[in-house]
Amino acid sequence: MTSSTTTSFDLRAMAALLAQGRQLHALSLLLLAAALLLAALPAVAVATATSGALPLALSLVAGLLQCYYALRVDFDARLFQAASEDEDSARAAQRLDASLLALGLLKPGREGRDWPARWRGARGLMMRQAIALSVQTAAVVWAYGRVWA
Secondary structure (H helix, E strand, O other): OOOOOOOHHHHHHHHHHHHOHHHHHHHHHHHHHHHHHHHHOHHHHHHHHHHHHHHHHHHHHHHHHHHHHHHHHHHHHHHHHHHHOOOOHHHHHHHHHHHHHHHOOOOOOOOOOOHHHHHHHHHHHHHHHHHHHHHHHHHHHHHHHHHHO
């Protein structure tokens, strides 16, 4: 599919898919709270210091990485939604590139990508967000298992 055959519905559909990253982000925030709660409990402070510090640190790093990707995915979702309001998808891509260049968010020479290339990039960011969430989940489970074992 080229940008000349991309419809505003295609752009709205991609925006809707990327908007699902908000649920991943919400779950990540809950896991971050669980990790911080575990770290703050005085009863398990000694156990955490000796056996749970590594998984808690990994959870924190993965959670922060997930937050970064969540910001990027949400930004892309909003950009695709805004682009869908223009009936001419080629013109929408040009306007998007011009805006991103003006804001310093797109390196010169990267403009002109077709919509499928943009979608691959956005889905890649969402995949990285999901991977960071998976690592964070595993690390929290690992930390709770180490502390309560």
